Amino acid sequence: QVQLVESGGGLVQAGGSLRLSCAASGRTFSSYGMGWFRQAPGKEREIVAGINRSGGSTYYADSMKGRFTISRDNAKNTVYLQMNSLEPEDTARYYCAAARSGMYYTPSPGNWNYWGQGTQVTVSS
Numbered sequence: 001q002v003q004l005v006e007s008g009g010g011l012v013q014a015g016g017s018l019r020l021s022c023a024a025s026g027r028t029f030s031s032y033g034m035g036w037f038r039q040a041p042g043k044e045r046e047i048v049a050g051i052n053r054s055g056g057s058t059y060y061a062d063s064m065k066g067r068f069t070i071s072r073d074n075a076k077n078t079v080y081l082q083m084n085s086l087e088p089e090d091t092a093r094y095y096c097a098a099a100r101s102g103m104y105y106t107p108s109p110g111n112w113n114y115w116g117q118g119t120q121v122t123v124s125s
Contacts, residue, residue, distance in 0.1 A: 001026065001114075002024050002025055002026045002028070002029065002032065002098050002114050003024065003025040003026070003114070003116075004022055004023070004024050004025075004096045004097070004098060004114055004115065004116035005022065005023050005024075005116055005117070006020060006021065006022050006094065006095065006096050006116045006117065006118060006119040007020070007021050007022075007023070007119060008020040008021050008119060009093075009094060009119030009120045009121045010120075010121070010122070011122045011123075011124065012086055012121075012122070012123055012124070013123070013124050014086060014087055014088055014123055014124065014125050015085060015086065016086050016123070017082070017083060017084045017085075017086065018083050018086065018121060019080060019081070019082050019083070020036070020080065020081040020083070020094055020096075020119060020121075021078055021079075021080055022034070022036075022078065022079045022080070022081075022096030022116060023076075023077060023078050024077045024078070024079070024098065025077070026077070029074060029077040030053055030054075030074040031053060031100075031102065032053065032098040032099060032100060032102065032114075033050060033051070033052055033053060033098070033099040033101065033102045033103045033104035034050065034051050034070075034072055034079040034096070034097070034098055034099075034104065035047060035048075035049065035050035035051070035059075035070075035096070035097045035098075035099070035104055035105075035112060036048040036049050036050075036070060036079075036081045036094060036095070036096060036097070037094070037095045037097055037109060037112075038090075038092035038093065038094045038095065038121075039092055039093050039095070039118075040091060040092040040093075043092075045095070045109050046061065046107065047059075047061055047105075047106075047107040048060075048061055048064055048068060048070075048081065048094070049061070049064060049068055049069075049070035049081060050070065050103075050104035050105045050106075051070045051071065051072050051079065051104055052102065052104045053102050054074075055071060055072045055074070057104070058070050058104075059104055059105035061107075067083065067084050067085045067086075068081060068082065068083050068084070069081070069082040069084075070082075079096060081094070083121070086121075086123045087123060088123045088124065088125045089123075090121060090123050091121060091122050091123050092120075092121060093118040093119070093120050093121070094118060094119050094120075094121050095115055095116055095117075095118045096115070096116040097109070097112040097113075097114065097115050097116075098112065098113060098114040098115075099111065099112050099113055100113045
């Protein structure tokens with residue numbers, strides 16, 4: 001069992017940056033694949049980025065490549081999402097997710113085992 005708590009969301013102007021954090025409880029954080037998803041009102045939850053257990057491999061959805069960076073610090077039980085060049089279309093609630101299998105790139109929310117409550121990101125034009 002792992003509990004996930006996101007932070008770092010807020011209101012930012014287009015072109016700005018935000019860094020999201022996801023703190024995990026438990027002693028087995030390094031055994032989970034980790035990911036970030038987002039969900040805008042009226043839309044399905046979509047994968048943003050994922051990272052493997054060691055942090056050596058990452059995955060990004062096409063629209064995030066070059067703008068977002070996922071990283072993790074296993075000593076701090078934390079995964080991060082650095083978001084640059086934000087656009088109004090990035091406005092959504094962002095969720096952290098963990099996969100017991102260690103997988104980190106599946107876009108299907110049903111394949112992830114644990115979720116945080118999310119943090120709101122709003123990008124103004």
